[in-house]
Amino acid sequence: MKKYIGTKQVEAEPMNMGQAYEKGFLQAGRVPSKTEQDKPGYHVKYADGYESWYPAEPFEAAYRDISGGMDFGDAVTLLKAGSALRRKGWNGKGLFVVKQVPAHIEGDVIPKMQSLPQYAKELILKGKGFIDYTSQCLIYNENTGRADSWVPSISDVFAEDWEIVQ
Secondary structure, X not given: OOOOOOOOOOEEEEOOHHHHHHHOOOOOOOOOOHHHOOOOEEEEEOOXXXXXXXXXXXXXXXXXXXXXXXXXXXXXXXXXXXOOEEEOOOOOOOEEEEEOOOEEEOOOOHHHOOOOOHHHHHXXXXXXXXXXXXXXXXXXXXXXXXXXXXXXXXXXHHOOOEEEOO
């Protein structure tokens, strides 16, 4: 079998199995025994609004509390998934980073591009005649509307204060 890894953001709160049963979060027909009443777990709410109960051990193996911030590995995973992120420790407020979507730009679009100088357009059209944008990140300033390419600094890489921009 192939191996898979997933990333999704959920909301959760600690809740034992007995409490989950009382609130209707257990699968239909599931009634916990007396010994299961105090079994630790989590009430989980998914992005689509679905709610359920999850036993503590597999939940804690799959999810980590990010309310205090994330490390750069988490940030990269979320950037790949399309999230907008920022660091709590950044001096500039209103900044966030996104991974740009890869795009193939055909030769008929290149002459209309405002982001390239005329000579660069001419060189590109004389060469391959297209642009393939691949992996790149953009940092955006909400206050000024300004966007620049972004490469993480070493302090960004080792920081543990990354957060999702809501």
